[in-house]
Amino acid sequence: MTATTRTLGRSGLEVSALGMGCWAIGGPFWAGDQPCGWGEVDDDESVATIRRALELGVTLFDTSDAYGTGHSETILGRALAGRWDDVVIATKWGNTIDPATRQLTGTDPSPAYLRRAVEGSLARLGTDHIDLYQLHLNDLPIPVANDLLATLEELVGEGKIRWYGWSTDHADRAAAWGEAGAHCTAVQHAFNVLHDAAEVLAACESHGLASLNRSPLAMGLLTGKFTPSSTLGPDDVRGVAPDWLQYFRDGRPVPLWLDRVAAVREVLRSGGRTLAQGSLAWIWARSGSTVPIPGCRTVGQIEENAGALEYGPLTPAELAEVERLLADLRAEPVAAM
DSSP: OOOSEEEOGGGOOEEESSEEEOSGGGOOOEETTEEOSBSOOOHHHHHHHHHHHHHTTOOEEEOOTTGGGGHHHHHHHHHHTTOGGGOEEEEEEOEEEETTTTEEEEEOOOHHHHHHHHHHHHHHHTOSOEEEEEEOOTTOOHHHHHTTHHHHHHHHHTTSEEEEEEEOSOHHHHHHHHHHOTTEEEEEEEOBTTBOOHHHHHHHHHHTOEEEEESTTGGGGGGTOOOTTOOOOTTBTTTTOOTTOOSEETTEEOHHHHHHHHHHHHHHTGGGOOHHHHHHHHHHHHOTTEEEOOBOOSHHHHHHHHHGGGTOSOOHHHHHHHHHHHHHHHTSOGGGO
């Protein structure tokens, strides 16, 4: 591996080249009848997973106040108590939550709610500052989002946050905060070998922002554990998939995406990697700005993901072969699923 660490955008913060996504450890939560979690979790296993990640050199942990309506932040705080100087914590705000019912109750993009939300996250995490605070409203209009920048800069001045970013899949939004946000240092966006995001990545690179990659394993498809007959239950977000979740429908993996996995499986597994490790290696090979943050909730999962650090990025030849194999499949419209 050429390096096991990367710089988090223009912040100068050094982080592990691989982060840990903490959505799943939040446990079940809902937006009305729509499940938004990944099913039941074992909090002790979650704590053990976080601590094992740190042992393996993973120093970036990404969560949100929405995940389990605060439960993910609470578990992360429990696991990392006394270790704050060893880690970089990223969390998010923008969704309103009711922890008593585990419900997402709406959104609030106001500066006043931003101040309330940051205090809630600090309390649940049990720390006095957040390293990276991210807007969790993907489609928020740019003028409305820009109205938050002054408050974010005030929070930086107060020491409650160090840097901030936007979790958005829109290149124009990434560029807007890259240009206007003095302490904006990262954009979190969906990015994996099956679903490239070249425009958002280019915006990150041109503005010196880190590209934090959610869904780097395509909601589990790139672990290789799903077949056409696999099914997921109604307490899993993939079991009752919302419209934005394209990899699963009616609790089953979509055949089009399984075909794409099959097309690149052998190249990604070259050199002794697992399929998941090769998928992370593809992301690293695409850009030096990328930091994939695969979600996990067991010690075994973090051990496999962190094992990718030993192999490093795909070679230029392997990257080119993946692109060749996927060229025709990527040309198929997603609507054809």
